[in-house]
Amino acid sequence: MVEKMKELVESWSFLDAAESNFRPLVVIELAKGTKEETIEWFTKRIVDKKANGGAQLLIKPLVTENGVENIYLVGASHLRLLLGAETVGLVKECSDNSMRTFTYSSRKTFKHFADDNHNFLTMAECQYIIKHELENLRAKNEKMIPGYPQAKLYPGKSIVRRLLTSGILVQIFPLHDREELKKLSHSWYGRVKVGYQPLDDIRCYFGETIALYFGFLEYFTFALIPMAVIGIPYYVFAWEDYDKYVMFATFNLLWSTVILEVWKRMCAILTYRWGTLLMKRQFEEPRPGFHGVLGINPVTGREEPVYSSIKRQLRIYLVSLPFVCLCLYFSLYVMMIYFDLEQWALDYDKENESVFSSLMLYVPSIIYAVVIEIMNRIYRYAAEFLTSWENHRLESSYQNHLILKVLVFNFLNCFASLFYIAFVLFDMKLLRQSLATLLITSQILNQFAESLLPYWLQKRYNRRMKKRMCSKKTDMDLSLAEQVNMEKEMGTYLGTFDDYLELFLQFGYVSLFSCVYPLAAVFAVLNNITEIYSDALKMCRVYKRPFAEPTASIGVWQLAFETMSVISVVTNCILIGMSPEVDALFPDSKMDLVLTVALVEHLLLAIKFIMAFVIPDKPRDIQMKLAKLEFESLEALKQQQMKLAAESLKE
């Protein structure tokens, strides 16, 4: 078996490491003062042939005016990238318009493939392949990283991950393609236009995860338009009739179910076209931060750190869960103090009626806003610390636990005061007012903090950099060095988490109290239109280019949005039940009112679940295409089995 493997690997030797047309794709930055022997060993492993356990990539030090700066450019030959595409299991379109997993041997059947067409793989795909190959560069018999005895290695450990955790490797990031970026940003946000975003181009440049976020943002904005349109006359004509509110709320609740279900279908269409719907999940490696005693992984049979699942469960349920509950309680406590302060300020203003006292009216809100912001930050750090301490083996399970923790806390922080006003104080005027204030200020602050501020800082820095560089600029090679130096200082995009969170909270503002403040949808639509532009700006100009991540759906966020839409059924029913107009309909018996509201609520919930059940998650044509692929693979398997049976009988 091992013999056979070796032979196979040997055949990769046709990949010649020294190639003339070197195209830099990924930048590796090592720490200043990294030992020579380490650099030599590392670069040798990267360049080394597959047969010798290397990555068989191309690497070149970046030469700037100050000499070599421990920055390296990584690339790969065209052939190497095609073989890598097969390893990561990329799915591409065939000449007959079907989507198939790319294999080198069947390369001729793919659309736009030609041996000299270097654009068959997008740059984002090439960079993803290189990242994958680098991360899968594994230790052979090294016990440690040469030059760093404290950085232990064991056979099969990912070298890059060990270098990252021991701080020798500062960062790895993909290079921007100035020309492509210019084209993309022009068609994306460069001109004022009515129309869809160039999602396919975004996907080609930034990968599926980010394209899917922008797709969702756009879809969500369009989906909110009907709500916004119906909401406007309520504001303009100051409609206060209960039946109109009931109609609006009912429409909203059913609509939000429909849009979430339809999104699943849209998402399937997009990811089918991009190939990620069909992409087989790769076997997930342990995340970089995962630690444990060296043991045998029961799944792979490889030596790697293992950590008892029971211990993790204990940490989750005995430490993290109580901590989160405590934080939630504390947050509620702070909120109660805020309401006391507010009451005190009101009383003070009534007594004194001075300019000072009327200014004092704003103090509690400001303090509360600041405190919430501080609490959010601290909690975020605590959540990250706890989730990392829970020691999840997989990045995906780490992410899910982190998202859950942060989501619950943010939900409470944003909506607890509104719930209190609505269901304890029963003050609809105040609710409407607070809702409007919260929604609008949070949107403005977010847009500012998220995009405009970093953009401005980045621009100032770039200008300074350019000034410094310009004087000595001579040829194209320096331009590359300049680009690398500029990009390595840019902020790192930390993933779509905060962007989705923002949308999630916005969805909460729109749907939870939709029958009290129909105008929320209007503000949400307006915000999202500018959000698309500012997020696009952020991606293209503010942050380092992120590595593309293939994904088939928006994952846990779908669940979060669906949960929010269930909660909003409950809140809206209660709000409508509490309105004086509905109250007046049941003059004799409050009981009948409450029972009617409860009945309607249960009916709406039942309709929601039935709708979610009846609407298929994938459009029919996608279902057919998937069935066709499955059928073909079953047929292929059958033939293969017949062949094997025949062979075994000939022996």
Added chain:
Amino acid sequence: MVEKMKELVESWSFLDAAESNFRPLVVIELAKGTKEETIEWFTKRIVDKKANGGAQLLIKPLVTENGVENIYLVGASHLRLLLGAETVGLVKECSDNSMRTFTYSSRKTFKHFADDNHNFLTMAECQYIIKHELENLRAKNEKMIPGYPQAKLYPGKSIVRRLLTSGILVQIFPLHDREELKKLSHSWYGRVKVGYQPLDDIRCYFGETIALYFGFLEYFTFALIPMAVIGIPYYVFAWEDYDKYVMFATFNLLWSTVILEVWKRMCAILTYRWGTLLMKRQFEEPRPGFHGVLGINPVTGREEPVYSSIKRQLRIYLVSLPFVCLCLYFSLYVMMIYFDLEQWALDYDKENESVFSSLMLYVPSIIYAVVIEIMNRIYRYAAEFLTSWENHRLESSYQNHLILKVLVFNFLNCFASLFYIAFVLFDMKLLRQSLATLLITSQILNQFAESLLPYWLQKRYNRRMKKRMCSKKTDMDLSLAEQVNMEKEMGTYLGTFDDYLELFLQFGYVSLFSCVYPLAAVFAVLNNITEIYSDALKMCRVYKRPFAEPTASIGVWQLAFETMSVISVVTNCILIGMSPEVDALFPDSKMDLVLTVALVEHLLLAIKFIMAFVIPDKPRDIQMKLAKLEFESLEALKQQQMKLAAESLKE
């Protein structure tokens, strides 16, 4: 491609059709007076080599004292069965205790495999393989069945299905194995014992679907024991305190969630051991009743009848759905008449107070019971007719639509009167009484109608048959003929639908009103214990042996039981809220009472959903084993790709 296929198929010719040790496995009964040419053609196709498009099975006419009776016995050589096992994708245990898909070439690695061990495949598996091979016997260029010009064929049409729909083929059924059956029935219900059912033996004899039903029945019975135990003191001590009822109901609600979640895990353990959890779903053929214009199937590219999905949707939503709603309305209407009659009988009894009038008290219930039974029967036929008219392509989708229709109607018929008594009449005494009457009578009637009656009829018939035969009985061959003749007259087991339906309704009686009638669980447990015995008796003695059907779960029933447990949260909360004891707790305000009940209900529902989310559907060790298999197949794929890449570069 076609050339290669042919060559492969040719290699199957080593299977010699004429073999000495013929073991009859499956019986084929053709209609009396079937034309000679048809029989000749059909048997030739069955015996013919794979290379010529035959099934390559063994077939022998059954000879009785009256000569040949158009009954044929089908068997297969050991080698043929092993190759068939590979075709259907059976999963068996390897020597290293892992479960793997059986392939002929890797046969040596499987546990208990030996070339002369004819028990490697169980008899049920052999019969399943033969059924699969027979159903996959497809027309080549025949335009019709020889001798029957009206029975059209087209290339690729399943011959057996066409023969069945045109009435030439009366039935196909697997033979019982008298000896095995005796052993099984002895260990199953032959002796009074405390302990589990021999589920693995049941699975070997009857297949996974039936074994899983008995597994679920047993599991469900055990799961009900805690409820029954807690329920007994309520009856014995006539506890009427509200807090005890609340405790009982709360326990019940959470318990029912837990047992349904744990069942998923149990089911995964069972089906992993049986190999069906890992079994790849075969590509489903159109069901026999499916009709349409001949066209190209977009998935397989084969010629077959196609039917527009839009037409089917229209039929479902414009005809079936309104019809079902109408039936539901009609059923409610009948119920209202029943309550009027009941009231009239009560009034009449009060006025007259004679023996006749007190007998008249029972008349409405009897009429209602009879009417409901008649309505159920008629509705069942209507539902079957409608679902067949909807023209579903797949058997599974036909089954799901039928189950849904029947389920909704039965639910209403069984529980509508109870709901009416509980939530309209507010009569808890009557509710308890009706519940007890309905539960106990339905259980007794079911057991009688389902098992004892057919058993008695069968026994009488057998005795008559034996008497007729005994006189002429001479050798062992007649004994087989006798067995076949006896079995072909036995009833056909129509699947687990009615058995599950019975359990589902029982679950409704136990959980929907558990806080009113805690004794229901006790009756359910008692019934289920006898149900196991009577169902076992039914399977072994009353019906023809059914074909084994591999399955990985109880399918749509899991969903049905979960829905029932959600509904029961709502009903129990309302019932508790209505009890006078709880009422007395809120003397001032009915509002507070209703709000508290609603709050508790929502909390319970939330806890239910969180529990269902948190409890993993598969136990950890099964998850690990599945992950290991997936990892291995990914690794194998990688190596295969490397091999192909290497080969393609050598060219």
